[in-house]
Amino acid sequence: MLTCEIYYAQKNKNGEEVCGDTIKLKKTEDKTVVSVSDGLGSGIKASILSTLTASMATTMVLHDVPISEVFSSIISTLPTCKVRGISYATLATCYVNHANGKCHIFEYDFPVVLFFRDNKLVELKKIEHIVQGRKIYESRIEVNPGDTIFLMTDGVSQAGMGTPRFPFGFGLENIIQELRNLLINKVDLRSITNHLVRLAEALDRGTKGDDATVCAVKIRERRNITIMVGPPEKKENDKIVVEKLMNSEGKKVICGGTTSQIVEKILGKQVEIDFSSISEVSPPIGYMEGVDLVTEGIITLSQVFRYYEDQDSTLGVGAQKLIDMLDESDVITFLVGRAINPAHQNPLFTHDISLKFRLIHDISQILEKRGKVVKIEYY
Structure with missing residues (x-):
């Protein structure tokens, strides 16, 4: 299964507070x-037009x-400049199907797609479509790991x-030559x-000058991680959850004693404790055949959350390893047991909400904002 890494950088036109x-x-x-859209002109007006265009297309x-x-x-939503007779925003939209590798790139008055x-290179x-008298171009290609779209x-x-x-601008040929040299020299995107x-x-x-945006879409193999946190509410589900963990694709983590x-x-099988990982801030980690990491539960999750929220950079070995795994993963699945440990109850919440559930929910939201796909399954 494939996935996409997205990198981009922008600059505002001189004197403008926002990018168009x-x-x-x-x-x-x-x-x-x-989707990348360029609003006509610059500043707030251009930003509103490009935001509307890119949002509609992407969704x-x-x-x-x-x-x-x-x-x-x-086209029906955006006005047309009466003076120049052109659209108020240009657009390029790139769609990649992770399962079959099919990629479609749609262009509407867009200058650079490579x-x-x-x-x-x-x-x-490009296939030409006429929509309400406007020319839309579509490119179709099957992508492979390592391909890059700019x-x-x-x-x-x-x-x-x-x-x-x-005198006529940097130009397409110079852009291509610059990119070719950078890619050959393995400069990261x-x-x-x-x-x-x-x-x-x-x-x-x-x-x-003008607003400028560069977006790079890198195709690569998807990286998964599955994390089992806490015992299931019903003992008869223990085997189901463990089998789901062990049969999952990618890395596997057990969180909790x-x-x-x-x-x-x-x-x-037995968990082998790494006593050298004991510190003042966290219990030791462990290892098990077929599992990439075994950690303590609440303390580790709390450290992960506080680190992502910039509240505290003090990490135990388990939290640091878990963060490294989360950062490099694309799809993250939490298998969450509903059995509640009374010691982890937060008195500020009702009796059926545990600190564990709150932490996983908050960490998941942070990861989603970072572009991760997060799934939570309760047992």
Whole structure:
């Protein structure tokens, strides 16, 4: 199963407080949709127009609305500049199906869409659609791990326009050459997007310049993690949950002392305690055959939450390892037991809400904001 890593960087037009370009991203376990829109002009007005355009496209494409309806809705919603006779926002939307690798890229007056495979530019065949008299171009390709798609607004391609060195702007060919060199030298995509925006900023010195946005979509294999937290409410579900953990794809974590005892009993295996991992701030971690990490429960989860919230950077070995695993994962599944430990009750809440449930809920929300797909199953 595939997934997409998204990196982007932006700059505002000189003198503007907001960027007139907008990026919108929606990701599920099965698909990724990312849209980049450039509003006409700059500032607040451009930002509102591009936000509306990118939001509509991303949401509708994610829900499999036919592309003619997507652009009919966008074109009907957005006005047309009476002076220039052009749309008030350009758009590029990239859709990737994680299961079959099918990728569709839709362009509406968008300046730069580039597809690289093995550090080489691949020419995309474009299908023309006419929607309400406007030309919409669609590219279809089956993506592989390692492929990269770049979407850039004209603030990059036209950077430096009017200067002696680039009187007509930096240009598409220079962008391609720059990207080819960076990819061959294995520069990471976060650095590439930042570099191109800084380059546009440098080229625009002494000119009015424009908003500039660079978005990179990297295709790779998906990374999963499943975390069993707490014993099930009913003992007869112990075996079901343990089997679900062990049969899950990707990394496996057991969180909680009682939880690890249940897994030991069901599998007939022992947790090997790493006594060298004991510290003043947390109990030791453990290891079990077929499991990547065994940790204590509430203390570890509390440290993870406080770390993500920038409340406390003090971490035990278990919390640090768990955070590292969460950060590198794309799909995170919590198998949460409903059995409540009275010692973990928070007196500020009603009797049936445990600290464990609250922590998992809050950590999940943080991870989702970071672009992770999070699933919580209760037993």
